[in-house]
Amino acid sequence: MDGSVVLQVLDLVGIFVFGITGALVGVRKTLDVFGVLVLAMVTGLGGGFLRDVLIGATPPAALQDWRYLVVPVLAGLLTFFLHPRIGRVERLVNIFDAAGLALFCVTGAVKATSFGLSPLPAALLGTISGIGGGVVRDVLSGRVPVVLRSEIYATPALLGAGIVVVASALDYEELWVPITAAVICFVIRLLAIRRGWNAPLPR
Numbered sequence: 001m002d003g004s005v006v007l008q009v010l011d012l013v014g015i016f017v018f019g020i021t022g023a024l025v026g027v028r029k030t031l032d033v034f035g036v037l038v039l040a041m042v043t044g045l046g047g048g049f050l051r052d053v054l055i056g057a058t059p060p061a062a063l064q065d066w067r068y069l070v071v072p073v074l075a076g077l078l079t080f081f082l083h084p085r086i087g088r089v090e091r092l093v094n095i096f097d098a099a100g101l102a103l104f105c106v107t108g109a110v111k112a113t114s115f116g117l118s119p120l121p122a123a124l125l126g127t128i129s130g131i132g133g134g135v136v137r138d139v140l141s142g143r144v145p146v147v148l149r150s151e152i153y154a155t156p157a158l159l160g161a162g163i164v165v166v167a168s169a170l171d172y173e174e175l176w177v178p179i180t181a182a183v184i185c186f187v188i189r190l191l192a193i194r195r196g197w198n199a200p201l202p203r
Helices: 002-030 035-057 067-082 086-114 119-140 154-169 176-195
Strands: none
Touching: 002 035, 002 067, 002 086, 002 119, 035 067, 035 086, 035 119, 067 176, 086 119, 086 154, 086 176, 119 154, 154 176
16 A cells, blocks of 8 residues: 555544544533534644644645545544443543554654654654644643643653654665554553553652
8 A cells, every 4th residue: 555545544543533532522521512523623633733834734634635624523423422421431532542642643753754854853743743632632621731741641652753763764664663653652651541650750
C-alpha cells in the first residue's frame, strides 16, 4: 500500500478515536448534542491542525478533504446515541485517548519528516500532534489538561514519534515501524494509567 495512503488512513483513524474521547467527555459533562459534536471535532482535528500549520502544510488537511470533517462528526454522533452508562465513560475515555495519542504521534512524526524536518523537531511535532487535540478538549470542557495533571502522557508520545523519526533518518521506511511505534506508545500510556506512573513532582 502506498505510504501516503497509509498515512491518511492512520490520520483518519486517529481523528475518529480522538473524536470519541471528545464526545465521551461531552457526555460525561451532560452537554447537548451540539456540545458533544463540538468537543468531538476539536479533539479529533486539533492535533492535525497544529501539525499542519507548524510545518506549513496549509490549508490544513481537514479543510481540503471532506472526510476529515465527517469522521469526527460520525464519531460524535455514534458516541452520543450509543454511549455506555456514565460510570464507565472515564475508563473508555482513557482507552480511546491512549489510542488517539498513539496514532497521532506517529502520523505527526511521519508527516513532519516528509516535509524535511530533522529528527528532533519532527519528534517534537509528533508529540504536539498527539497531545494537541486532548488539550483543546480539556480546556473547552473545563478540565485541567491531562498532559498537565495525569500519569505519564507526553513521554510515550515522544517515544513513539522518536522511533519513527530515527527509522526515517536511517532510511528505513518499512510499514511495521510506525505500527510498532503506535503500539508501544499505546501500551506505555495504558500501563501508566493502570500503575499510576507519574513524571517527577516537586517535593
